[in-house]
Amino acid sequence: MIELNGVKTAFWPERVRIMDVGPRDGLQNEPYQLATSQKLALIEGLVNAGVRWIEATSFVHPKAVPQMADAAEVSAGLPRGNGVIYYALIPNEKGYDRALAAGIDHVGLVISVTETMNRKNINLSVAESLAIAEKVIGRAKADGVKVRVYASVAFVCAFEGRVDPARTIELTDKLMAMGCDQVCIADSVGRAHPGQVAGLLGALREKHGTERLAAHFHNTYGMAIANTLTAMQQGVSFFDASIGGLGGCPFSPGATGNTPTEDLVHLFHQMGVETGIDLEKLCDISDMVKDFSGSLPPSAYYRATRVKKAS
Ligand code: COA
Numbered sequence: 001m002i003e004l005n006g007v008k009t010a011f012w013p014e015r016v017r018i019m020d021v022g023p024r025d026g027l028q029n030e031p032y033q034l035a036t037s038q039k040l041a042l043i044e045g046l047v048n049a050g051v052r053w054i055e056a057t058s059f060v061h062p063k064a065v066p067q068m069a070d071a072a073e074v075s076a077g078l079p080r081g082n083g084v085i086y087y088a089l090i091p092n093e094k095g096y097d098r099a100l101a102a103g104i105d106h107v108g109l110v111i112s113v114t115e116t117m118n119r120k121n122i123n124l125s126v127a128e129s130l131a132i133a134e135k136v137i138g139r140a141k142a143d144g145v146k147v148r149v150y151a152s153v154a155f156v157c158a159f160e161g162r163v164d165p166a167r168t169i170e171l172t173d174k175l176m177a178m179g180c181d182q183v184c185i186a187d188s189v190g191r192a193h194p195g196q197v198a199g200l201l202g203a204l205r206e207k208h209g210t211e212r213l214a215a216h217f218h219n220t221y222g223m224a225i226a227n228t229l230t231a232m233q234q235g236v237s238f239f240d241a242s243i244g245g246l247g248g249c250p251f252s253p254g255a256t257g258n259t260p261t262e263d264l265v266h267l268f269h270q271m272g273v274e275t276g277i278d279l280e281k282l283c284d285i286s287d288m289v290k291d292f293s294g295s296l297p298p299s300a301y302y303r304a305t306r307v308k309k310a311s
């Protein structure tokens with residue numbers, strides 16, 4: 001509960017946790033390929049800016065996502081001993097084995113709510129993915145590994161269209177019952193609107209509370225910030241974002257990048273919600289991304305503050 005201009009807002013947290021997924025969700029869809037050393041420089045910059053949760057890479061088939069072929073090398077080079085939690089995305093048990101062998105202790109298993117997307121993305125039915133989730137969650141408890149599961153295309157699917165919230169709720173219920181550490185409700189295609197977000201996250205809050213929920217928005221239609229704010233008003237306090245707004249989803253045609261981390265941090269700081277992140281240092285990282293990529297990051301805050309305007 002926080003008070004702003006004398007108004008108490010029931011579900012606003014005083015502080016939020018932000019995971020920068022740029023090194024994975026961001027880079028996997030960019031046309032250029034960064035060297036492992038460049039990825040590690042990006043990650044080190046995020047750490048120095050105060051980011052405490054970073055999705056560093058994914059253990060998927062290198063043919064499916066060539067940008068993530070150096071997952072083991074990235075994992076080996078991560079700056080450690082700084083309290084930062086590094087996640088890696090996995091699609092299946094082989095991904096879990098590879099992540100564990102690489103020293104990763106926080107994994108993000110991806111499952112799409114719709115059959116078409118799950119098949120296109122990871123070539124499994126939703127039921128097969130749930131069976132894998134159960135095994136991975138069981139193994140992870142014994143291995144001391146934390147598991148988040150992405151409920152991908154939670155609102156809209158590029159192939160099946162609008163997703164009935166009952167389907168996302170059913171998937172989340174099953175994952176929560178399995179003892180999943182966190183379920184990340186993901187608008188992977190960036191087509192959700194705040195009405196959907198309020199409805200779904202409100203329903204999930206009533207059933208499960210918000211401690212084990214996270215939200216992940218893409219900005220395809222410019223709604224990521226509005227959706228984040230709406231999720232926050234429903235009590236969610238863990239958000240994914242990507243530095244500069246990098247990214248998209250190679251398996252969802254037309255999807256663009258995640259919520260830009262700078263824009264999210266700017267929003268929260270303006271509202272008096274703590275993030276622990278230094279906004280100007282974040283923009284320095286976006287400068288680096290701009291140099292690596294040769295293109296201007298989409299983040300509105302970055303463009304407003306770092307791009308010199310002709311006067
Ligand atoms: N990492 C590396 N290799 C993997 C793997 C993983 N996580 N999972 C399976 N493989 C290998 C198998 O060992 C097998 O290798 P082989 O041909 O040398 O025997 C081969 O891939 C085929 O195995 P199969 O289980 O039939 O996989 P598939 O061809 O059905 O592909 C995925 C499934 C999940 C591996 C592939 O679709 C994928 O990597 N998708 C990732 C998509 C992604 O990253 N999306 C963006 C994030 S949401």
Ligand code: ZN
Nearest residue numbers: 025188216249
């Ligand atoms: Zn995403």
